[in-house]
Amino acid sequence: MGFRTKLSCCAAALLVPATTLSGCGSDAAPSAATASSPQPSSSVQGAVQGARLQDPAELVSRDGLLRTRIVVERRKVDVGGRKLWALTYNGRYMPPTLRIRPGDTVELDFVNRLSPYTNLHVHGLHVSPSGHADNVLIHIHPDETFHYSYRFPKSLKPGTYWYHSHAHPLSAPQVAGGLAGVIVVDGLREFLPPALRNVTEHVIALKDFQVQGDAVKTEGLKIGAPTNRTVNGQLKPTIPIRPGEVQLWRLANISANIYYKLRLRGQRFTVVGRDGFPVDTTFARDTLVLEAGARFDVLVTGGPTGKTVLETLPYNTGPAGNQFPQADLATVVSSGTPVPPVALPSAFAPPEDLSRLPIAVRRTVAFSENSAGTKYYINDKQFDPNRVDFTSKLGTVEEWTVRNDSNEEHSFHVHTNHFQLMSINGRPHHGHSLQDIADVPTKGHIVIRIRMTDYTGKTVVHCHILNHEDAGMMAIQEIVK
Template identity: 65%
Template sequence: MTRSRSTAARLAAGLALLITWLAGCGHGPSVPGPQDGPASPAAAGPRLQDPPELVSHDGVLKTGIVVERRKVRVGDRRLWATTYNGMYMPPTLRVRPGDTIDLTMTNKVDEDTNLHVHGLHVSPRSPSDDIFIAIKYGSSYHYTYRLPRDITPGTYWYHSHADMMSAAQVAGGESGVIVVDGLRQYLPPSLRGITEHVIALKDFQVEGDAVKTHPLSIGAPTNRTVNGQQNSVIGIRPGETQLWRLANIGANIYYKLHLPGHRFHVIAQDGYPVRRVWAADSLVIAAGARYDVLVRGGSPGTTRLETLAYDTGKAGNQFPRADLATLVTGGTPVRPAALPSAFAPNEDLSRATIAARKTVVFTENAAGTVFYVNGRTYDPKRNDFTSVLGTVEEWTVRNDSDEEHSFHVHTNQFQLMSTDGKPHPPSHRWFDTVNVPARGKVVLRIPFRDFTGRTVLHCHILNHEDMGMMAVLDIVRPSGRSRDETRGK
C-alpha cells in the first residue's frame, strides 16, 4: 500500500524511531491512536510493551487476580475500565506442560464474575475451569488448574465467562494472555533464541470517561489496541526473525491482519503446533482465535501492521481497515536464518472410529437480538449434548444465518475436517475456535480425553453468546456417570 511520504523520508523516520527504540530512551511522544477509518501517515508512537509476566516455578504458578474498576491508561487516554490487577492489559501467565496454576480471583466490582482459561485442556469441574460459578462482590475463589504433561504448547488466553455478562466484562478489560512454553523445541537451533512478542488484540469503545461496556454494538466505531497501546512501534533488524503471538482477546470483533512486504509463517494456532509451517500474506483472526507466527525483517524502513477491511455477512458487520502498529526495520543486519518447513508431530483423526455424530446449528432471529443453538437459547440448568469419555465424535456445525459465527468448544481441541465441503489442509488442522461461514458449515472431530463434567460450546462473538448462542455439553464416563478424571488425582 502506498503512503504519502517519499521512500527516503520514510526510511529516515523509521531509522530514527529504531535508534530511539534500541537506545531504551523510554516512550515516544503520545499521539492520537489509530481509529477505525482511513489510513494515516506513519507517526512516532510508544515502543511496544509486552505485558508483564507471571511465570511458574518448580511446576507451580501461584498468583492472584483482583477484578476492580480503575481509571487507567487505555490506548492514548485515561479511562475507567474493569481491570485485572489494576491493568487494562494484565500479566501474561507463562507455564509449562505438567504445571499447576494456583490462582485466587478476588471480585471488587459490584456484579458477578468468574474466570475461563480459554483453550487449555483442563478439567471443567471446580476448582478448575468451571464457568458455571459466580464470584460475588467482595468474595474470592481459589482456582486450581492441573495441566497435563502432554498439553500442547502455544498461546491461550483467560477472560470472564460470567453468564449473560461476558461481552460487557471482556469489552471492559477482563482478558489476558496465557503462554504454554514448548514451541521453541521444534525450531531449528539458530532460531531458539529469537525475540518474542505478545500481540494481544483488544478494542474499546468510549462513553464519557469510561470504556463502554453496555449496550455494546459490534459494528460501532472502535479503537483497536495492541497490548493496550495505540500506534506502538515494533523494532526488528534486517534479516532478523521474531516470534509473534497473535491473540484476539476482545469481546466481539474480527481482525484480518496484514503486514505489507512481509508474510506470516504460522507455527501454531489455538495453542496447537502445526505439522508443516504455512505462510500467508494476511490472517483472519476470528473472535477468540490465536496464531503463533514467525516474522522476518526485510529492508530498512517502516511499514504498518494493519487490519484490513472485513465483512462478516449481510446480517453481520463490516469492519473497516485500521492501523495497529508500526514495524520499524533498522540497525545492524543479521544473516536470515532458514525458516522451518516440517515442524511438530500432529495427530490425525481421519481414520478414527467415530462413536457418535452430532449436528450443531446456529440461527438467529430477524432482528439479530436473539441467537440460538439447535433452536434453543442457553439454559445453564439444561444439558444439550452428552459425549462419552474416551471416544471420538464427528460434529457438523451448520450456520443457518447470514453472518459468520466463531465456534468454540471448551475442554478439548478438535480437528477441522472440512469447511463447506472442502477438506482442510492436513498441515494445520487443530483448533479450539473456528470461523463458520454465513450459510455454511464445518465438519470437525473431537476426542474426549482425560476429563468429565459439564462444559459449554458457543459462538465466541460474546454479544451472540450472551444473547443465547451457547449450549451445555456434559462429558460422562462410559458408565454414564459424570466423574472427574483429572490426571494425577
C-alpha cells in the first residue's frame, strides 16, 4: 500500500476561497444546544432538548467544478450538545455536505493530521477506483496532503451518497470517531412534478457515538453497546413542517456499525431513491430498514397540527448479532398555515433493469466468521491487499449469489458499480432501482446482477459493518478490459 504523494502543506485553512460554504437556504437554522441522549447508560449530560434541526453546511460545485480542501484532525468540538474530543473533517463532527452535479469534477486536497494514517472513500459514487480517484488501497500518513481528483460521468445518478474513512483496518474506529459526511448529487428534483420542484429538503444523517470520558470512543468498539444516535450530529432535534407540506428527506445511515429501522409515527415514507439511484416507480412504506451504509431519498407529508416522532424501532440482526433498542431520533412539529394537497408522483425515473442482459460469469460470494466473532471471511479468506479475489471484464454483466453462512446479518457492499438485487432467499425481489448496499439474512442468500461499466482497476467488496470489514470481511475485485 505504498501509493502516496506529498504536496507542500499550506496554512491550516479549513476551506479554500474557491469553495462555496453555505447552509441549506432558508431552512438552515443557527447553532443551538441539542437534546438529551436516547440511551441513559451512554448518555450525554447537559444538552438542551428540542433544538431545531440544522442541515450541514455545504461545499457546492460551480460551473462543473468543486475545488476544496478537507483537513482531518482530532479536535474538541460540539458533539450532541457537549464538548468532546472527536475525529473531524474541517473541524466538525458533522462535516460539510459535498454537493455536485453529474459530469462535475472534484479537485480535493486532503490533509491528514491524524496518526497513523487515513484515506477517503466516496461511498456509492460511480467513479474510477484507481490512482487519485476513489482508491481505498492507499494510506495517507500523518502530515501528508494527498490530492484527490474525481471526474464524474454525466450519467452519474442523482441522489444521496456519503464520504468516510476506508483505511484498513482502521475504518470502524475512524468512522465511529466522526469521519463521515454526506454527498448530494443534484438532479432528483427534475423527476418531481412541477408543484414539488421547490420542495424543502433536509439531510437526515444518522450518525451515532459512544462516549469514553471526554471523548468519542474509538477503541474497543462493541457494536451492541449503548450508543447515542444523532441526526446531523444533534440529539433529538425538532423538524418543522406545515400541515400538508411535502418535504424531501435524505435519509443516510453514516454510522460505523449499527442498523436503523425508521418509522415516522402516523406517517408513511414515499421512496423516490435508494443508495443514490432514483426509483422507476415510487413506493410508500411505514418503516424503512437502513442497514449499515444504506440511504433512502423519501418524500414526507406534514400531518395535522401537532407533533410526531421519527424513531428507530427495535431490530435484531440474529443469534450471533446484535439487538438494537428503540430510540427517538427527532420530533417533527407540524404547524402554521396548511398547504394545499399535492399529488405525489408514481412513475419516476427511467428504469434500470439488468435482468434481460446476457450473463458472462456466475460466482458465489460467501460471508462467514469464526465462532468467537473475532475473524471474518469472504470465501474462507481474510482480506489481503496484495491478493486479487475476483477478476471481472469491463462491459459484462455478472450474477453473484451472496451467501451468509453465519448467524448474524451482514451488510453487503460493492464499490464502483451499483447492482440489481434479484432475489432474497430464493424469492424474487424488485427494488425499483439499483443499489450499492443489501442486507444478507442469517443462514440465507441473495442474488444480484452487476454490470461493469466505464472503469477498470482494483476495487473492493465487503461487509459494511465496519468492525467486520476491519476484521477481514473484504475482498478485492479487479476489473480489466
